Amino acid sequence: MLSLLLAFAAAPLDTPTVQVRVAPAQVWIEEGASQYLNFDFVVRNTGADTMDVTRIEVSVYDEAGGLQIRKLVNQNGPSPSVQTLAPMRSFAPGAEGLIFNPFFEFPREVRLARLKYDIELQPRGAESPASSVVSVTVEPRPYQPRTPLAMPVHGRVLVWDGHDFYSHHRRWDFAHPVLRENCITSNPGRYSYDFVPLGADDSLHTGDGTSHAQWHGWGAEVRAPAAGRVIAATGAEPDNGEFDISALCANELVMYGNYVVIDHGGGEMSVLAHLRQGSVTVRPGDDVRQGQAVARVGSSGSSLFPHLHYQLVTGVEHGAEGLPSYFPGIRVRRGSGWVAAPNGQTDTGDIIDARGPQ
Incomplete structure (x- = not known):
């Protein structure tokens, strides 16, 4: 399950120009030595400006709403971590594209009841660009196949x-x-x-x-x-x-x-x-x-x-x-x-x- 909320920082755009959804809609937890989340953000830019992703932050909560862990990629430093998303961090006007979820692995002890992703974007070229933040909440579930499987090659x-x-x-x-x-x-x-x-x-x-x-x-x-x-x-x-x-x-x-x-x-x-x-x-x-x-x-x-x-x-x-x-x-x-x-x-x-x- 997931929900989507658009919120804006100072000097917000008049109307929302970036839409984000998660694919697939049902996010599964793959369980092994760690817990793995394998999904994508589908980003659509309906505005007139090229939008660049400047930050993605995830906050992980347990079933009681307690914060478990928080991670982010942003523009800090001479080789900022957000650049690892390239080339999937710039969206031209009218474009739709993917961001592969950069926070894909968590320790087995972390309770992945609810994850709130904040995706910050900025219009390119403006002298004092107003950033916008799209927030997406994901509620993943563990997946165990109904069918007991054996390796298909020995x-x-x-x-x-x-x-x-x-x-x-x-x-x-x-x-x-x-x-x-x-x-x-x-x-x-x-x-x-x-x-x-x-x-x-x-x-x-x-x-x-x-x-x-x-x-x-x-x-x-x-x-x-x-x-x-x-x-x-x-x-x-x-x-x-x-x-x-x-x-x-x-x-x-x-x-x-x-x-x-x-x-x-x-x-x-x-x-x-x-x-x-x-x-x-x-x-x-x-x-x-x-x-x-x-x-x-x-x-x-x-x-x-x-x-x-x-x-x-x-x-x-x-x-x-x-x-x-x-x-x-x-x-x-x-x-x-x-x-x-x-x-x-x-x-x-x-x-x-x-x-x-x-």
């Missing part, structure tokens, strides 16, 4: 890119003109992973990696992370790292090349993507069990090299959103050994010991 696996603040999955700017023109209106991959099976020496591949066959994960079995019914599957696309962007309006899944989508019920679906051409063994309407092999790792669609893209989503239609997913039982490398991943949560850079259901 063995030693690198999370090459997950959904941390710097990953390309997280930084999916659905307000970008090119994506807007091709019917993209949300980020179903905001909690996704690129899983890369590793060799015995933790290498990604042999040789220079220019051949798919040199990658240790090429052709590895891809397994259903949970039981369900296949609602979409295709396996004829070549493993050439390409897709037809003009087809996105008809089917947002085309960027994934070959894929299998499993409906687990309860509003949760798994997308297994970039699968090897000719390896998909299931069809829409098939019922699958957890751990059942459904395809092999490939490099079809928008893929740089052989890997498995996985995401848990609310649906596969335009406007669907991603959901936090956890893999109980996985171990991650820490120091010279392995430790259980807190809550089965993993993210970018983790090396995982991924075994199937015991």
Whole structure:
């Protein structure tokens, strides 16, 4: 849940010219070693001036209204922290764009009952610019999948890119003109992973990696992370790292090349993507069990090299959103050994010991 309030500092503008909303509307708490908030501010400038973000401040409150923690980015110092928002901190007249929430991680002990974000903006070029502050209140909720999940690839696996603040999955700017023109209106991959099976020496591949066959994960079995019914599957696309962007309006899944989508019920679906051409063994309407092999790792669609893209989503239609997913039982490398991943949560850079259901 969220609310939006516009308030103005001294010398306010006559009418509100900046509107802010949160996407997705329901903000989830992903729980692992810390608590993570993965959402975006959608900013719309309806005024005649370019507006620059000069400060974002968050105040976190517990259920009783007590202040837990406060953080901010602003213009202080020779290299101000607000510049880390660039280029998503300036909004031209009539423009709409995203600010990725810069306060995305909190200790597990902090009570995230209510978060009040104050976003300060200033019109550019005025001699004595009047700043305006847009306040947005977010009430996040913890998310635990209804469906117990297992890793869809087994063995030693690198999370090459997950959904941390710097990953390309997280930084999916659905307000970008090119994506807007091709019917993209949300980020179903905001909690996704690129899983890369590793060799015995933790290498990604042999040789220079220019051949798919040199990658240790090429052709590895891809397994259903949970039981369900296949609602979409295709396996004829070549493993050439390409897709037809003009087809996105008809089917947002085309960027994934070959894929299998499993409906687990309860509003949760798994997308297994970039699968090897000719390896998909299931069809829409098939019922699958957890751990059942459904395809092999490939490099079809928008893929740089052989890997498995996985995401848990609310649906596969335009406007669907991603959901936090956890893999109980996985171990991650820490120091010279392995430790259980807190809550089965993993993210970018983790090396995982991924075994199937015991």
